[in-house]
Amino acid sequence: MNFSFTTEQEAFRTEVREFMEKEVPSRWRELGYGIWEEDDESWELTSQWVKKLGQKGWLSLTWPKEFGGQERSHIYQLILDEETARVGTPSGIESMITIGWVCPTIMVFGSPEQKETILPKASKGELIFCLGYSEPGAGSDLASVTTTAVEEGDEFILNGQKVWTTIAHRADYCWLVARTDLDAPKHKGLSMFIVDMKTPGIKINPLTNILGFHSFNEVFFDNVRIPRKNLVGQKNLGWYQLAMALDHERSGVGSPAAMDRMLHELIRYCKTTRRDGKFLADDPSVRKRIARLAVEKDVLRMICYRVTSVQEKGGVPNYEASTAKVFTTELMDRFANTVLDILGPYGQLDRNSRLAPFNGLFVRQFLHSPSSVGGGTSEIQRNIIAMRGLGLPRG
Numbered sequence: 001m002n003f004s005f006t007t008e009q010e011a012f013r014t015e016v017r018e019f020m021e022k023e024v025p026s027r028w029r030e031l032g033y034g035i036w037e038e039d040d041e042s043w044e045l046t047s048q049w050v051k052k053l054g055q056k057g058w059l060s061l062t063w064p065k066e067f068g069g070q071e072r073s074h075i076y077q078l079i080l081d082e083e084t085a086r087v088g089t090p091s092g093i094e095s096m097i098t099i100g101w102v103c104p105t106i107m108v109f110g111s112p113e114q115k116e117t118i119l120p121k122a123s124k125g126e127l128i129f130c131l132g133y134s135e136p137g138a139g140s141d142l143a144s145v146t147t148t149a150v151e152e153g154d155e156f157i158l159n160g161q162k163v164w165t166t167i168a169h170r171a172d173y174c175w176l177v178a179r180t181d182l183d184a185p186k187h188k189g190l191s192m193f194i195v196d197m198k199t200p201g202i203k204i205n206p207l208t209n210i211l212g213f214h215s216f217n218e219v220f221f222d223n224v225r226i227p228r229k230n231l232v233g234q235k236n237l238g239w240y241q242l243a244m245a246l247d248h249e250r251s252g253v254g255s256p257a258a259m260d261r262m263l264h265e266l267i268r269y270c271k272t273t274r275r276d277g278k279f280l281a282d283d284p285s286v287r288k289r290i291a292r293l294a295v296e297k298d299v300l301r302m303i304c305y306r307v308t309s310v311q312e313k314g315g316v317p318n319y320e321a322s323t324a325k326v327f328t329t330e331l332m333d334r335f336a337n338t339v340l341d342i343l344g345p346y347g348q349l350d351r352n353s354r355l356a357p358f359n360g361l362f363v364r365q366f367l368h369s370p371s372s373v374g375g376g377t378s379e380i381q382r383n384i385i386a387m388r389g390l391g392l393p394r395g
């Protein structure tokens, strides 16, 4: 079986690679940033980067032209994601949320007015969403949300609280799920809304993560008035729209390329660093562990290609996306753990130390590993794979 790309696709890869090599902000590397935004400066760099991609039309490669897209096949998106990850560009969580997860759902369920207002601006990187799903009593069991949106004339009145809302303090809009029928079974009384974050009655409290960065928030809604035109799709059928957005969220396909880059850097380090008089690369246990990571990274690549193949046929990956998500996040954890073992005590040094290998990337990756919970925990992904992929009964 041959997984090669066409000549046109390879030409696009070269174009992207050259662009990335030339344009990735050198400051990003100087600061030793990894794959996530950490502070105001990194946010600013990322935002500029995302807008640059938007100007090239690369945020919306696969979208219809009427919404600012290029109507290219998903293989081109895969190539772009691979090259982006390979070079280690600012990842742009805002573009992942907005472009990757919310906009494709708006394309299917949104009103003509919503599509017109949101999609062209989003395709230029000029508009950002956050996700208003989780609540103190609703995480894995998302259908238990208690935030309510009560219809009053031509508006809905929103009351309740969201939590772990990434970039709520930066976002223009919240893609939010709320209960619109208190009497219906829990999956049936939900609706999706586009909430303007500047609406009176919204209060945002920062939550600092283990790395000391403010990315999460608690968001409180106190009699927030949402115009009816911001209801997405049909009232009380929000669960299905939410499920589609979550399927998109779990479909990330760039990770094997990021791992490729990290693996090459690790190999270079092991070939040039001595421990007890011998190069790390000569240590059989180090070699075995690196080889194992390489095998797993290649397995992940095939899993990701399957996701793209479903998208290429016009589908939305479901259990395939869950497979990619669970394997990616767990492999990232194993990767960070293995590298920290190989680095020994040096691995614990953060980037403010001149002795920190890889600028402290892996210790931050290790501390960041509980983030695999975002988008649904591994247990939830395995439940989806069991039920929808393998036809096993609901657990």
Ligand SMILES: Cc1cc2nc3c(=O)[nH]c(=O)nc-3n(C[C@H](O)[C@H](O)[C@H](O)COP(=O)(O)OP(=O)(O)OC[C@H]3O[C@@H](n4cnc5c(N)ncnc54)[C@H](O)[C@@H]3O)c2cc1C
Binding pocket: 130, 131, 132, 133, 134, 135, 138, 139, 140, 141, 162, 163, 164, 165, 166, 167, 370, 371, 372, 373, 374, 375, 376, 377, 378, 379, 380, 383
């Ligand atoms: C980095 C990051 C970013 C996030 N960003 C956002 C965001 O932008 N917006 C947002 O709304 N939320 C966000 N979240 C929240 C995330 O979606 C929830 O944390 C996640 O869905 C899990 O919910 P929970 O934390 O309430 O855990 P719980 O649901 O309470 O789960 C606790 C444990 O029980 C297990 N468990 C629960 N149910 C089952 C079951 N049926 N079978 C087996 N095991 C089960 C879980 O796997 C987990 O181990 C983010 C989280 C992280 C870590």
